[in-house]
Amino acid sequence: MPFARRRRPALPAGRGVRALVAAGLAACGIAACSPDLQPVASVPAGDGWREFEGTWTAAGSRRTLPLGPDRRASIADLNGTLLLTGPGRPGVGFRAEAIVLNDSVTGTIGRAVWTDERGDQAFSDLRGEGTATGSRIAGTFIGGTGRYAGVTGTYEFSWRFVLEAEDGQVQGQSVGLKGRVRIDPSPSRGPQPGARS
Numbered sequence: 001m002p003f004a005r006r007r008r009p010a011l012p013a014g015r016g017v018r019a020l021v022a023a024g025l026a027a028c029g030i031a032a033c034s035p036d037l038q039p040v041a042s043v044p045a046g047d048g049w050r051e052f053e054g055t056w057t058a059a060g061s062r063r064t065l066p067l068g069p070d071r072r073a074s075i076a077d078l079n080g081t082l083l084l085t086g087p088g089r090p091g092v093g094f095r096a097e098a099i100v101l102n103d104s105v106t107g108t109i110g111r112a113v114w115t116d117e118r119g120d121q122a123f124s125d126l127r128g129e130g131t132a133t134g135s136r137i138a139g140t141f142i143g144g145t146g147r148y149a150g151v152t153g154t155y156e157f158s159w160r161f162v163l164e165a166e167d168g169q170v171q172g173q174s175v176g177l178k179g180r181v182r183i184d185p186s187p188s189r190g191p192q193p194g195a196r197s
Contacts, residue, residue, distance in 0.1 A: 014142060017155055048136055048182045049153070053059075056157065056174040057081055067103075076170065078102045082114055090148070090181050091116045108137060120146030141181060150184020162192030 058080030065073045082096040093116070100110030108128030115121045122144040128137040139155045141148075157177035164170050 027083045049180050050086075051054070051178070051180045052086045052089040052155075053110050053178045054082055054084035054089070054174075056177055057171075058096065058098070058173070059169070059171040061165075061168045062170045070104075072104045076102070078170075078172070088180075090122070090151075090183060093117065094122075096171060098126065102128075112139060116147075118146065120144065120148050122148040122151050139179065148183060151181060152184075153179060153181035155179025155181075 053055055060076060060078040060080075063076050064078040076099070078098045078100070080096055082094040084090070084092060085096075094114040096112065096114050098110055098112040100108060102108045109125065110126035112126055113121050113126045114124070122141055124141050126137055126138040126139050129157035136156050136158050138156075141151045141153045143149070144151045155177060156179065157174040159172055159174055160168050161172040163172075
């Protein structure tokens, strides 16, 4: 399972986490300012689905609870950046936050919030099944605020931790993140759950 615990050497508290978050934010800024990038595509004709790929990089903390010799549960609180590619992407860069509960027997469940440069947010459900090698995390959009108020769609990825310190600080990134999204263009929608006034 992507969120299974692996022990790594301890680093000074917060140092590696700050470095990863700073690098991710810098990459987001470079991507947003790059003249090579095409502007965000308008809603396509036809069924309105947009396909995208991307990379989610995050750091945070994780607490693990042993449930006997062959089972573990962990909860992770992650914060980082999400960079999307593809002509149908709903945006270029997002601040991406997630809270994830993993059980090495029953799988993964979590929630994520993607926030764009204007402060508009897309909310999603995260689920992963089993612990087999190569298992994936599936995200389902469940709503949003601003331009993402009517968002629907799904995405999937594998997750790997690239650093795990003894104090519970972790850093990781997605592998093979891809999905499809449809944004309701209707301006008459009222505030959605979680909307900021």
